Amino acid sequence: DAKTTQPPSMDCAEGRAANLPCNHSTISGNEYVYWYRQIHSQGPQYIIHGLKNNETNEMASLIITEDRKSSTLILPHATLRDTAVYYCIAAPPRGTSYGKLTFGQGTILTVHP
Amino acid sequence: ETGVTQTPRHLVMGMTNKKSLKCEQHLGHNAMYWYKQSAKKPLELMFVYNFKEQTENNSVPSRFSPECPNSSHLFLHLHTLQPEDSALYLCASSQDRGEDTEAFFGQGTRLTVV
Numbered sequence: 001d002a003k004t005t006q007p008p009s010m011d012c013a014e015g016r017a018a019n020l021p022c023n024h025s026t027i028s029g030n031e032y033v034y035w036y037r038q039i040h041s042q043g044p045q046y047i048i049h050g051l052k053n054n055e056t057n058e059m060a061s062l063i064i065t066e067d068r069k070s071s072t073l074i075l076p077h078a079t080l081r082d083t084a085v086y087y088c089i090a091a092p093p094r095g096t097s098y099g100k101l102t103f104g105q106g107t108i109l110t111v112h113p
Numbered sequence: 114e115t116g117v118t119q120t121p122r123h124l125v126m127g128m129t130n131k132k133s134l135k136c137e138q139h140l141g142h143n144a145m146y147w148y149k150q151s152a153k154k155p156l157e158l159m160f161v162y163n164f165k166e167q168t169e170n171n172s173v174p175s176r177f178s179p180e181c182p183n184s185s186h187l188f189l190h191l192h193t194l195q196p197e198d199s200a201l202y203l204c205a206s207s208q209d210r211g212e213d214t215e216a217f218f219g220q221g222t223r224l225t226v227v
Contacts, residue, residue: 034215043115043203043218044156100146100169101216103156 002027002090009108012082018075020107022088025069030092033064034101035073037084037109044087044103047073078111085109116140119204119219127227128194134222136187136204145187146216147179148203156203162187163209194226 005023012018024033035047048055048062050071055062061074075082087106117138126132136145147159161169162181176198178190187204201223207216 041201041221041223043117043205043220044216045115046215046217049215100158100161101156102158105155 002031004088004090004104006086006088006104006107008105009110012075012078012109012111014080014111014113015077018073018078018082018109018111020073020075020086020088020109021070022073023070024088024090027068027090028092031090032092033062033068033071034089034091035060035062036087036089036101036103037082038087038106039081039084047086078109080111080113083109083111115217115219117204117206117217117219119202119222121222122220123223123225125225125227126191126194128196130194131190131192133191134189134202134204134224136189136219138185138204138206138217140206140208140217142206142208142217143184144207144209145181145184146205146207147187147189148205148218150201150203150221151197152200160189191224194224196226199225 002024032049032051034049036044038044048060050062064071085106085108087103089101120135144163148156150156158171159173160179165181176193180188201221203221204219205216
């Protein structure tokens with residue numbers, strides 16, 4: 001799996017958009033970009049994933065650059081409950097690699113009132 | 114609630130004890146995983162099961178023994194653990210259907226070895 005680089009921490013004001021960057025410059029053509037988050041002492045929660053097109057769901061939007069070397073997770077209206085560690089993972093969609101995710105240190109997002 | 118249930122949520126055990134962690138999923142998934150998360154460290158993949166067959170063991174010490182009796186249940190048997198084995202143990206499941214799909218994680222078992 002390609003290595004990803006994320007800032008260790010970010011702050012965001014409640015109600016504002018949170019934009020979390022991720023660098024994956026060595027990503028290969030068949031690797032997807034997955035985002036998960038982990039609220040303190042709970043299991044990771046899937047947020048969104050994409051290959052090369054921008055994606056949006058009820059939780060977030062994912063913007064992937066045209067060269068696929070970086071991406072941004074956008075939480076459009078951050079709430080206090082969005083405070084968590086956010087993980088960006090590049091992994092191929094083959095076999096049991098779907099759940100065989102390699103987690104890094106992630107970004108600690110703190111949403112302030 | 115993610116559809117993946119782990120029990121117990123908290124466990125304290127002595128180094129000479131034998132205990133088991135249980136994971137159950139009702140999502141119809143065919144792949145299940147054990148992860149370990151130590152303090153201040155990223156999640157580490159321990160074991161992978163696909164259709165009840167172990168397909169990966171990430172150099173995990175033999176004091177951790179997984180068991181997958183069917184596609185819905187996964188156990189992690191623990192014996193003669195060390196204090197450094199204290200961690201959050203997470204179970205996950207996913208569906209291997211040849212396409213991209215997400216993994217669902219349980220809430221984890223917080224294990225303390227004394």
